[in-house]
Amino acid sequence: MKNYLSIIICAVAAMLPQSLIAQVYSFDGRDKEAIQVKTTDVFTPEKGYGYDFQNVIDEARKSQNDTYKLSEGIFYFSIAVPDGNYKITVTLGSKKAKGNTTVRAESRRLFVQNAETKKGEFKTYSFIVNKRNTIINMPDGKTDRVRIKKREETKMNWDDKLTIEINGDAPTVSSIAIEPANDVPTLWLCGNSTVVDQDYEPWASWGQMITRWFTDSVAVANYAESGETATSFIGAGRLKKIVSLMKEGDYIFMEFGHNDQKEKRPGSGAFYNYAYALKQFVDEARAKGVTPIFVTPTQRRSFGKDGKIQETHANYPDAMRWVAKDLGVQLIELHDMTRTFYETLGIEDSKHALVHYPAGTYPGQSTAFEDNTHFNPYGAYEIAKMIVEGMKSINLPVVKYLRKDYTSYDPAHPDDWKLFHWNDAPFIDIVKPDGN
Numbered sequence: 095m096k097n098y099l100s101i102i103i104c105a106v107a108a109m110l111p112q113s114l115i116a117q118v119y120s121f122d123g124r125d126k127e128a129i130q131v132k133t134t135d136v137f138t139p140e141k142g143y144g145y146d147f148q149n150v151i152d153e154a155r156k157s158q159n160d161t162y163k164l165s166e167g168i169f170y171f172s173i174a175v176p177d178g179n180y181k182i183t184v185t186l187g188s189k190k191a192k193g194n195t196t197v198r199a200e201s202r203r204l205f206v207q208n209a210e211t212k213k214g215e216f217k218t219y220s221f222i223v224n225k226r227n228t229i230i231n232m233p234d235g236k237t238d239r240v241r242i243k244k245r246e247e248t249k250m251n252w253d254d255k256l257t258i259e260i261n262g263d264a265p266t267v268s269s270i271a272i273e274p275a276n277d278v279p280t281l282w283l284c285g286n287s288t289v290v291d292q293d294y295e296p297w298a299s300w301g302q303m304i305t306r307w308f309t310d311s312v313a314v315a316n317y318a319e320s321g322e323t324a325t326s327f328i329g330a331g332r333l334k335k336i337v338s339l340m341k342e343g344d345y346i347f348m349e350f351g352h353n354d355q356k357e358k359r360p361g362s363g364a365f366y367n368y369a370y371a372l373k374q375f376v377d378e379a380r381a382k383g384v385t386p387i388f389v390t391p392t393q394r395r396s397f398g399k400d401g402k403i404q405e406t407h408a409n410y411p412d413a414m415r416w417v418a419k420d421l422g423v424q425l426i427e428l429h430d431m432t433r434t435f436y437e438t439l440g441i442e443d444s445k446h447a448l449v450h451y452p453a454g455t456y457p458g459q460s461t462a463f464e465d466n467t468h469f470n471p472y473g474a475y476e477i478a479k480m481i482v483e484g485m486k487s488i489n490l491p492v493v494k495y496l497r498k499d500y501t502s503y504d505p506a507h508p509d510d511w512k513l514f515h516w517n518d519a520p521f522i523d524i525v526k527p528d529g530n
Contacts, residue, residue, distance in 0.1 A: 116273040119143065119171070122188065124268065137172040137255065146172040146257060147520070154520035157457035162295070165517050167265040172255040173272055177226050177339070179313040180256060181275035185268040187216035193266030196517050198259040199223045201250045201291035202298070203316070204306045204475075208262065208515055216268055221305065222275050224315035225256040230335045240331045243528075246319065249293055261517040279492060280313040282336050282384075284327055284375065285349035287468060287527040288392045288477075289318035294523035296449055296456060296463070298474035300481055307482055311495040315339075321528025323357060324350040324371035333378060342383030345492060347481075348375050349428065351391030351410040352467070353529045364413035372417045388418045389484070390429035392477060395448055395466035397441050403433045426484030428477070435476060435505040446511040447473030449526070459524045468527055471516040472509075479503035 137144035147170040155164055184206065186195045192213045197206035205221040230238040242252055250257050260267050283289055283301045291302040301316040308314065317332050327333060327350070336346065354368045361367050372388070379386040390411045396404045411429045418425040436444045449465040469477060483503050485493050 116271065117143075117173070118269055118271040119173075120269045121267045122269075124189075139174055139254070142174040144172065146170040146255075151520045154457070154522065159454070159457065161455050162457060162518055162522075164520055165261050165263060165265060168259070168261045168517070168520070169265075170257055170259050171270065172257045174255045175225055175272070177229075178224075179275045179278060179280065179315075180223050180225060181220060181271075181273050181310050182223050182258065183218060183220045183269075183271040183310075184258075185216055185218045185270075186266055187211040187214075187268055188266040189214055191266060192264065194263035195260065195265045195267065196262040198261065198519075200225070200257055201293045201302065202259070202519055202521075203291055203302045203314070207306055211266060220310040221308070222278055222310050222313040223256055223258075224280065224313050226251065226315070226335070226339075227254055228252055228335075230331060230338050232338065238331060238334065240335050242330070243319065243321075249291075251291055251316075259519065261519070263517065275310070275313070278311055278313050280315050280340065280344045281492065282340060282344060282346040283314065283316040283318050283349075284333065284336070284346065285318035285389070286322045286352050287318075287320035287529040288352060289316065289349050290320055290527070291316050291318075292468075292474075292527065294521045295518050296451060296470050297523065297527055298469050298471040300469070300474050300477035303471075303474045303478035304481055306475075306478070307496055307500045308492075309495045309497055312492060318349075321353055322350075323354040323368075324348070324375070325354075325357070325367055328371060328374060333375065337378050337382065340379070340382050340384050344382075344384045345387055345490070346375065346379045346384055347387045347389055347426075348372065349389035349391060351407050351414065355408050355410050364409045365416070368410060369413050369417050372414065373421065376417075376421050376423055385490075386423050387485075387488075387490070388414050388423050388425040389481065390414055390425065390427055392428055393432040393436060395436055395444050397436075397444075401437070401441060403436050424488045424490070426481060426488065428480055428484065431480040431484070431505045432477065435480070435508055438506050438508060439511075443511065446470075447476060456522050456524060458522070463526075465526055467529070472511050472514040475514065476503075476505070476508050480505055 135144050137146040193211040195209045198204050206219045228240040289301040290299050292298050305314045376386045394406045396406050398404045449463045449468050449470050451463045453462050
């Protein structure tokens with residue numbers, strides 16, 4: 095890595111708590127008053143900031159091949175901060191070279207996409223990153239914990255630091271600034287593997303792509319997890335954690351149904367424990383002045399002989415619609431939009447929206463991926479646009495915070511998968527996420 099790091103601590107006032115002090119990290123030394131930090135300085139909890147995951151990058155680079163290849167300039171930068179929303183301002187560009195930079199944060203949440211800068215040109219982008227750990231602070235002063243799964247223990251989403259990924263064809267970063275931003279509305283996402291922030295290539299979900307389309311006036315807090323049902327999500331304390339943090343003016347989105355239909359315990363069923371759990375989400379949200387939004391489950395890529403998508407979710411989408419009507423909850427029809435999307439692409443091209451790759455595409459992949467449920471980055475990107483269109487269709491006020499470069503989307507006229515560009519991360523998993 096050729097860059098070096100400097101940090102400027104801009105004290106707003108000496109009496110303010112440390113968490114309220116804005117911090118700017120400069121990567122090109124243009125500010126002579128900055129504290130210069132060498133690239134050999136790595137993140138430690140004691141230092142509170144620094145380069146991170148270089149060992150993961152080095153190992154991935156050893157195993158890259160013709161189809162999986164890391165950017166030469168990729169790096170991670172972490173900052174130790176408490177739970178909350180943070181405004182991140184990145185200045186991209188270099189006096190010495192042109193750049194193409196993508197910025198993601200935490201578990202591959204996309205914020206800046208393929209930003210081009212000419213030599214000597216600098217561009218600034220701001221966005222909100224939600225950071226969390228597993229601790230739940232209760233109203234009575236006691237604490238509880240979210241009961242995360244074993245595999246989540248290494249996820250970037252559940253730790254005590256905020257991590258920023260700098261990627262791209264030719265990444266160039268001049269500075270990164272961070273400051274608290276807890277006064278913005280938060281979109282709380284609840285769901286399963288079709289929503290979760292997927293840490294590993296080649297998997298992706300819409301919850302980590304929708305961040306691309308909102309300005310620094312909105313935060314997205316994605317609490318979804320692979321394999322979860324509406325009831326197990328509640329049982330793990332995920333909703334409890336959200337309730338402890340949500341505030342009036344926020345929104346909570348629920349997309350369940352994939353895994354719920356496989357529950358066989360006494361009392362299970364679309365119009366039984368599933369419907370009851372959905373009502374729990376609604377009641378908790380409304381008690382805090384938060385707007386609940388239902389999202390019908392995404393279709394599976396299951397084509398019939400007639401070339402049309404077959405229904406595989408039984409009566410779970412109908413149960414969600416019934417609860418929505420009964421409780422007066424607004425609903426986004428992702429179930430219908432994804433059907434249109436897959437049928438428009440067709441039997442073969444629809445594979446390019448999901449994890450369908452021949453053996454050897456990714457390091458350690460000895461067999462072909464043929465997953466008809468889980469998206470790849472292109473598919474997740476397209477689904478995220480459908481969610482935005484769903485927000486627009488029900489006139490959610492939060493759509494006024496969409497970025498200026500967002501253009502209307504129609505799943506019957508999807509983006510060309512051949513033109514979608516994604517820079518791989520060094521984290522890879524050849525085992526598919528829980529759920530189907």
